[in-house]
Amino acid sequence: xxxxxxxxxxxxxxxxxxxxxxARIKLVxxxxxxxxxxxxDNLTATLVExxxxxxxxxxxxxxxxxxxxxxxxxxxxRLRIITHPDEVNLLNVSYPPNESALxxxxxxxxxREEKIRVSYLLSGISRLVTYKTLxxxxxxxxxxxxxxxxxxxxxxDFEAARVQFDxxxxxxxxxxxxxxxxxxxxxxxxxxxxxxxxFDAALLPWEPERxxxxxxxxxxxxxxxxxxxxLGEHVLSNGKVRIYQDDGNGSAIFLGEDNADYTPxxxxxxxxxxxxxxxxxxxxxxxNNKINIVRNSRNNIILYDTDEVIRAGIExxxxxxxxxxxxxxxxxxxxxxxxxxxxxxxxxxxxxxRIKVPPRGKQTLAYRFHxxxxx
Amino acid sequence: xxxxxxFLLVLLIIIAxxxxxxVDLVTLPQRDKVQLTIYNSADxxxxxxxxxxxxxxxxxxxxxxxxxxxxxxxxLDLLPLKMADKIDVYDLTFPPRVKDLGLWHINxxxxxxxxxxxxxxxxxxxxxxxxxxxxxxxxxTVKLEGYVLVTNNSxxxxxxxxxxxxxxxxxxxxxxxxxARRYPPYGGRIAFRDEADQLVALEAEGLYQKKESRGRRSxxxxxxxxxPKEIKKEGLSEYFIYTIEGTETIKNGWSKRLxxxxxxxxxxVNLYKYEEERFGRSVVRFLSFKNDxxxxxGKEPLPGGLIKVFRKLDxxxxxxxxxxxxxxxxxxxxxxxxxxxxxxxxxxxxTLMNYKTTNYLFNASNKNISGWDEEKTFSVKVSNYRAxxxxxxxxxxxxxxxxxxxxxxxxxxxxxxDLDTVEFTLELPANTTRVFSYLLVTHEGDRRHQRQ
Numbered sequence: 152x153x154x155x156x157x158x159x160x161x162x163x164x165x166x167x168x169x170x171x172x173x174a175r176i177k178l179v180x181x182x183x184x185x186x187x188x189x190x191x192d193n194l195t196a197t198l199v200e201x202x203x204x205x206x207x208x209x210x211x212x213x214x215x216x217x218x219x220x221x222x223x224x225x226x227x228x229r230l231r232i233i234t235h236p237d238e239v240n241l242l243n244v245s246y247p248p249n250e251s252a253l254x255x256x257x258x259x260x261x262x263r264e265e266k267i268r269v270s271y272l273l274s275g276i277s278r279l280v281t282y283k284t285l286x287x288x289x290x291x292x293x294x295x296x297x298x299x300x301x302x303x304x305x306x307x308d309f310e311a312a313r314v315q316f317d318x319x320x321x322x323x324x325x326x327x328x329x330x331x332x333x334x335x336x337x338x339x340x341x342x343x344x345x346x347x348x349x350f351d352a353a354l355l356p357w358e359p360e361r362x363x364x365x366x367x368x369x370x371x372x373x374x375x376x377x378x379x380x381x382l383g384e385h386v387l388s389n390g391k392v393r394i395y396q397d398d399g400n401g402s403a404i405f406l407g408e409d410n411a412d413y414t415p416x417x418x419x420x421x422x423x424x425x426x427x428x429x430x431x432x433x434x435x436x437x438x439n440n441k442i443n444i445v446r447n448s449r450n451n452i453i454l455y456d457t458d459e460v461i462r463a464g465i466e467x468x469x470x471x472x473x474x475x476x477x478x479x480x481x482x483x484x485x486x487x488x489x490x491x492x493x494x495x496x497x498x499x500x501x502x503x504x505r506i507k508v509p510p511r512g513k514q515t516l517a518y519r520f521h522x523x524x525x526x
Numbered sequence: 527x528x529x530x531x532x533f534l535l536v537l538l539i540i541i542a543x544x545x546x547x548x549v550d551l552v553t554l555p556q557r558d559k560v561q562l563t564i565y566n567s568a569d570x571x572x573x574x575x576x577x578x579x580x581x582x583x584x585x586x587x588x589x590x591x592x593x594x595x596x597x598x599x600x601x602l603d604l605l606p607l608k609m610a611d612k613i614d615v616y617d618l619t620f621p622p623r624v625k626d627l628g629l630w631h632i633n634x635x636x637x638x639x640x641x642x643x644x645x646x647x648x649x650x651x652x653x654x655x656x657x658x659x660x661x662x663x664x665x666x667t668v669k670l671e672g673y674v675l676v677t678n679n680s681x682x683x684x685x686x687x688x689x690x691x692x693x694x695x696x697x698x699x700x701x702x703x704x705x706a707r708r709y710p711p712y713g714g715r716i717a718f719r720d721e722a723d724q725l726v727a728l729e730a731e732g733l734y735q736k737k738e739s740r741g742r743r744s745x746x747x748x749x750x751x752x753x754p755k756e757i758k759k760e761g762l763s764e765y766f767i768y769t770i771e772g773t774e775t776i777k778n779g780w781s782k783r784l785x786x787x788x789x790x791x792x793x794x795v796n797l798y799k800y801e802e803e804r805f806g807r808s809v810v811r812f813l814s815f816k817n818d819x820x821x822x823x824g825k826e827p828l829p830g831g832l833i834k835v836f837r838k839l840d841x842x843x844x845x846x847x848x849x850x851x852x853x854x855x856x857x858x859x860x861x862x863x864x865x866x867x868x869x870x871x872x873x874x875x876x877t878l879m880n881y882k883t884t885n886y887l888f889n890a891s892n893k894n895i896s897g898w899d900e901e902k903t904f905s906v907k908v909s910n911y912r913a914x915x916x917x918x919x920x921x922x923x924x925x926x927x928x929x930x931x932x933x934x935x936x937x938x939x940x941x942x943x944d945l946d947t948v949e950f951t952l953e954l955p956a957n958t959t960r961v962f963s964y965l966l967v968t969h970e971g972d973r974r975h976q977r978q
Contacts, residue, residue: 279712283603290763300712329622331710335615361804365830365854367695370764391699393601396763404563404690405572405647406763407697425567425697427764429827429857435944439927441975450889450896455975468827468857470761511859 185266187312188321189276191301196224196272204266207239207259216269217252221306227272230255234266275305276326278316280336280390282411286372288399290346293372297337297387303330318385342380345373350432350463351478357434367426368475374420387414392422430473430508434463442521455524458488462517467508477504483522490518558641560687563767564653564676566829567695570702571651571680576607576643581634590644593626595681598702599711601647604630612636620711628711649702650680651776653691655786655831659813659864661794661848663838665914668794668813672786672828674757674768678776686773693829693855694765754785759826766827792821796914797863800874801921808868811849814917817856828856835866871911874920879903879963887972897972903934905963910954920950928969935963 185202205214216228225246232239242256259265279300284293299316301324303309308327315321319336326332348368359366372394377383394406407424414420438460445454467473479494479502487494494502508514558576565571579588590602599620606613612635619629634640653676660669674691678684705711755771768786776782797812799805813835818824835848849866856862880903887897910916920938927945938950954960969976 281600286763288762302710302712302714304710304714324617327622329710331620331712333618333620333712363852363854365695398762398767402561402574404692404762404765404767405565405570405696406765408699409697410699423697425764426695428695428855429764431857431860437942437945439945444975450891452975466860468859470858 184310187309188315189309189312189326190315191276191278192315192317196227196274197276197305198270199273199276200268200270202233202266202268204264205257207257207263207265209259209261211242212257212259214255214257215252216255217250218271218307219251221251222273222275223251223305224272224274225251225253227270228253229270231268231270232257232265233268235259235263239265273305273307276301276303276307278302280388281333282390282392284372284392284394285403286344286394286396286406288397290344290372290396292341292343293374293394294340295337295342295374295382296335297390299334299336301326301332301334303328317388339381342374342382347371347373348427348430348473348475349478350430350465350475352434352463353478353480355432359431359433365426365428366431367428368430368432370424370427372422372424374422376414376416376418376420383416386416387411387420389413394422394424427469427473429468430475431466431468432463432475432477433466434461436460437462437517438519441524456521457524458519458521460517460519462515465506465508465514465516467510467512467514470510472510473508475506475508477506477516478502479504479518481520481522483524485520485522488519488521490516492516492518494518560684561690562651562684562687563690563692564651565692565694565696566653566655568698568702569649569652570696570698571648572645573648574643574645576641578639579642581613581632581637581640583634583637586632586634588630588632589627590630591627595626596649596703596706598647598649598705599626599628600705601645601702602628603643603645604632605643605645607641607643609636609640613640625709647702647705648680648682649706651676651678651684653677655693655829657828657831657833657853659833659835660845661813661835661837662791663840665796665837666793667791668815668835669788669790670792670823671788673783674786675781675783676774676776677781678778681778683775683777685775687775688772689770689774689776691768691770692765693768693827694763696765757784757786766829787826789822792823796912796916797919798869798872798916799919799921801923803923804921805868809872809874809918811866811869811872813862813864813866815862816859817862818859824858827858827860828853828862830855833864835864872916872918873907873909873911874918875907875909876922877905877907879905885973887976895971897974897976898970899973900968900970902966902968903963904966905935905961906938906950907959907961908952908954909959910957913956915953915955918952918954920952921947922950923947924966924968926968928974930967932965932967933963934965936961937964938962940964 183203185204187199187201190198190200205212230241232241239257239259242258245254245256246252247254279302281298281300283296283298286293301314303326306328310325311323312326313321314324316336324332348370350368356362356366374380375382376387389410389412391408392411393408395403396406397403409422409424411420411422436459438458440458441455442458443456444452447453461479463477465475465477480500481502482500492504492506494504497503504516506514506516558578561574563572563574588604592599602618604615606615614633615630616633617631619631621627621629653674655672655674657673658671662668676689676691757771758769760767770784774782792815795814797814798809799812800809815821817828830853832850833853834850836845837848839846851864851866853862853864880901882901883898884901885899886895888894889896906920908918921943924946931940931948938952940948940950943949950962952960
């Protein structure tokens, strides 16, 4: 089971005996694989560094390295002399025909044990990050567990390899070819969350009553990756997050899952849980009239404004107060004339209204604006 | 040299103890309880099981396999319920070239029995709600009976499980049936394949049945108690949880119907609607009530489901079938409007009685017509041929927002719905016909902008 396919042959022969490509002699001494590091910090390829002790003879030495059946990038192979880099030299590298192999020619001034480090890019070995979070019954905080899923389909077995991720401590792991391992990587408890409800007028239907199914209002948990939240030590990798909630009776329910974005320190992770059907937003346009009309000499309209009124009724059927963000979009050049609620300008054409709706209550948002139109 | 390993080979029968169990058993740790949390907005069930595992001090290996079930291996979790600081579940390994099997590696600082919880998702168990409504002979009240039907097509028998049903719309990224069939569990050398593609392939192979095509099988509700079981209901986050009293045994392939609630004498309004753009020229009947205390409801939101409405004809309780509707989820305090379809015994006939144009404007330079008003007088005849009083809502949509509505003769109450829609509401006694009229003035061309 555990015979690595990345094979090493140390062939020590005299220079005079070296008679071309056919003269590749198999296995004289197989140096044991020493410390191995698997670096999973790059998403496109995995860097493997392995150390070996070579027993070198005085003069020229040939070291055979082959990788049959292993997804290795041959151009990425590097050999570094560790113990005596000034004296031991890599002279050349040759590649035998039709084989996944190479031969290093190494010179040494005397017979000695020499530590070398071989590194190469290996594909087919990769990692995923997944999360499992448990919210409290009040939905004010979550316990976060992050798992590292190591998947090895590279063709190579690794024993006691040091696995190094983008962040955190390296750990030792055996990982055989075609094996998948899931490990707990990060555990943080009682991380504060903000629960949000968002109605985006550009994404959801305005008259839910007329839809055949319920129109849910998207619900998110927002987690801040910073020190105040008890996080902020490193980036939170992207990955699937499954969110559960304590039901207060010693059990839990599954609330939903989402793909978390790559969240650097200081940024927010926004997780979509599902839709609330206990909040209903009905939006209507009540007015859209042309005003301030300017005509040219031929009496054609060249400039006008529109006087527009939007009204949105927000009903909360929950027993708890809900703070909902209503996202409205006004394209072009516009001026707000009247509004029942304050808003924040997210960008030139996007307005955010944060509206508090009491339990089992209703709020009405209405705003009137003028929009400039040029013909 | 390799370190000494202590292998605790515990093959768990996670759920079943019957002959159909898919897992062989070496040592059955004492089983405590099983809990099923079944969703209906997605093909998803959360299974939680507690058991006692006999741990050895040092390294323990626990094998778990799930061949021929619909378990999502990426959802597998094992949590010590006690001594959590002394028991380190340090990895879950899916070994090479072995399907449907996982190995938990556990480092234990203690030896002896440890209670653990194993949880995972499975697909193939579903539930749905449906209702039977019975109108009183005078149609002023309705008796409403709600049921839940739980169906198990997961490939496993579930014995003595605490069963919870989740009302709500959960967001999931991948279908659990797809994850259950995926090998290796987290995908192979290629990044995650598209779930949809995978399911298409599985459906073609007949390995995965769509929820819809699974059919509604015969159900058998065995009476365990001398009275029907009660269902406890409570809200959690954006969901409502129905917990069925006691435990349930639901064998693979079987369904089970449970009564959810029953309420007599709910006052209802016989509401009729007319809107040409939505329903054509027919009047559509609605049965309207509210999910609140005043209507003897309001204890829980009502999950969406098919409702069949009957009418009690006489004291001997002969019934007549009125119609059916697929209801939406109805929150607490929300209005319910059951659409029972087009009727012939209530009629609405709008007729254009007069048409004229006025207030012409002319272009100063070329003398062409640049604006005018249109005046339309409509007479609306509404007839209730039923022996009951009814409420009627008539919506009229206008071509644009430049209009004025005024009275012309008998007039019904109206309100502006949005910039080009008005709604008239009337209450009509039994067997009556009424006519109301309105004058609609619309402004065309430059007349739209002249008057501000």
